[in-house]
Amino acid sequence: MKNILIISLCFLMSCSNSDFKSLEVSKVSAINELNLETISMVLDSVSDSQPIDLLNWKDYEYAPEVSFKMAHSENIIYLKFKVIEDHIIAKRTETNSSTHRDSCVEFFIDPDNSGGYYNFEFNCIGTTHLAFGPDRKNRTFIDKDLIESQLFIASSLGSEPFEEKSGKFEWELVAAIPSSLFVYHENLNFNGLNSKANLYKCADDSQKRHYLSWSEVNTERPDFHRPEFFGSIHFKNN
Numbered sequence: 001m002k003n004i005l006i007i008s009l010c011f012l013m014s015c016s017n018s019d020f021k022s023l024e025v026s027k028v029s030a031i032n033e034l035n036l037e038t039i040s041m042v043l044d045s046v047s048d049s050q051p052i053d054l055l056n057w058k059d060y061e062y063a064p065e066v067s068f069k070m071a072h073s074e075n076i077i078y079l080k081f082k083v084i085e086d087h088i089i090a091k092r093t094e095t096n097s098s099t100h101r102d103s104c105v106e107f108f109i110d111p112d113n114s115g116g117y118y119n120f121e122f123n124c125i126g127t128t129h130l131a132f133g134p135d136r137k138n139r140t141f142i143d144k145d146l147i148e149s150q151l152f153i154a155s156s157l158g159s160e161p162f163e164e165k166s167g168k169f170e171w172e173l174v175a176a177i178p179s180s181l182f183v184y185h186e187n188l189n190f191n192g193l194n195s196k197a198n199l200y201k202c203a204d205d206s207q208k209r210h211y212l213s214w215s216e217v218n219t220e221r222p223d224f225h226r227p228e229f230f231g232s233i234h235f236k237n238n
Contacts, residue, residue, distance in 0.1 A: 020229070020232070021050075021215040021231035022231055022233070023050060023232070025072055025077075025236060026047060026236055027073065028046055029073060030075075031073065031078065036155070036174050039078055039080060039154075039174040039176060040172060042071065043069040043080045044069070044080075047069035047070060049068070050068050050199075051066070051214070052067060052200065052214045053065075053066065054212060054215070055212065056213060056217045057211060060211050060222065062209070062210045063212060064083055064084060064085035064201060065085070066212055067082050068080060068081050072190040072235050075178060075189065076177065077175075077190065078174070078177075079107060080174045082170075082172050083105065083124070083170070083171050084169070084170045087103070087166050087169075087203070088157070088164070088171070089101075089102050089162070090103060090127070091163070092161070093125075094127070095148055096128075096129050096130065096142075097129065099121045099123040100121055101203070102125075102203065102205065103206065104124070105122055106119065106121045106199065106200040106202070107119075108120070109195055109197040109230075110196040111195050112185065116184060117134075118131070119131055119132075122173055124155055124173065125155050125158060125160065126153040126154060126155045126173065130181065132184050134227075136225035146181065150178050151175065151178070152176040153173070153174070154175075155172070156172045164206060164207065192237040194234050195233045196227060196231070197230055197231060197233045198215045198217070198224070199215075202224070
């Protein structure tokens with residue numbers, strides 16, 4: 001019993017020291033013309049950049065410059081990522097493939113704090129991996145036809161795959177994520193919703209492998225599937 005108490009106290013202390021983030025997400029009118037430029041312009045007008053810059057694991061010290069902006073229109077979440085990095089790689093073109101191995105930005109969200117979360121993983125040409133579940137081991141893919149028909153995504157790098165390139169690269173990716181993709185949350189409305197989420201940047205197959213997060217992840221090894229470290233997101237209703 002004593003050992004259990006000590007472990008519990010240690011876990012609580014580690015959580016209390018973590019850099020849990022919080023974010024107020026502005027509401028906007030629905031964007032009728034979905035393209036990279038329009039979504040980017042709208043988000044620039046209503047949202048401040050939020051850095052994805054936490055180096056949680058000392059074995060991976062490379063840190064691209066990464067930020068995001070977010071807004072919603074009641075039934076759609078609008079996201080914009082901006083990345084500056086030394087290497088880019090985009091081999092995956094198949095929906096629900098291992099996009100995290102490419103230059104990848106990610107958005108994990110538990111919409112209503114019920115314990116299950118969606119992991120949206122986008123490589124730098126917009127290939128999307130999306131699943132739902134309570135943890136890393138228990139995931140269910142969202143139907144690829146639904147993703148491809150409902151999700152709008154666009155990248156300044158285009159949509160054609162390429163091998164790793166080295167140099168100095170700056171790219172942007174935008175996404176319009178409708179509530180219809182949250183298939184385990186029927187009639188989801190973001191107005192006034194309090195959610196838990198984290199956002200990440202990674203590239204498993206890059207010669208400069210890296211793992212960055214928005215809200216701190218306090219684990220021994222890189223692991224983005226840790227909802228206990230998600231930050232708080234409030235979707236404003238006006």
